[in-house]
Amino acid sequence: MAALLATSGARPALAAPVLTLVPNAGPVGTSVTATGSGFSDGPYVLCWDGSIPLTYVGAAGGAFKASFTVPLGKDGVHVVGAVPGSQCAIDPVATANFTIGPAPTRTPRPIATPTPKPSSSSPPGPTPTASG
Numbered sequence: 001m002a003a004l005l006a007t008s009g010a011r012p013a014l015a016a017p018v019l020t021l022v023p024n025a026g027p028v029g030t031s032v033t034a035t036g037s038g039f040s041d042g043p044y045v046l047c048w049d050g051s052i053p054l055t056y057v058g059a060a061g062g063a064f065k066a067s068f069t070v071p072l073g074k075d076g077v078h079v080v081g082a083v084p085g086s087q088c089a090i091d092p093v094a095t096a097n098f099t100i101g102p103a104p105t106r107t108p109r110p111i112a113t114p115t116p117k118p119s120s121s122s123p124p125g126p127t128p129t130a131s132g
Helices: none
Strands: 018-022 031-037 042-048 052-059 064-069 076-084 094-100
Touching (some): 018 076, 018 094, 031 052, 031 076, 042 064, 052 064
Antiparallel strands (some): 018 031, 031 064, 042 052, 042 076, 076 094
């Protein structure tokens, strides 16, 4: 009895699209670079919280790079989604989070001030004189 080996003509699954934001946190008005990889070729819109179009991109060779400015919004986590086409009305194929928060504060570093050391060769103080 011979065993039959069945093979399918199915192609291996492609990696899921990935959307990366740099930086991924900051205040409103932050300039962000969005990088996509693993996408099907074609136009995409990057959407803020599923409803606000941020920028339009074309994925050529499955990749894109674009910039946008963080819109007005409440502090907290927001979702940026890459949606095929030109409208934010459908589900994104990839998402990344951006956290709105206060601008980082820079704490000034203390400046070291050297303390002068007394010198052993200091001139002596005034000499008292006897009066008469």
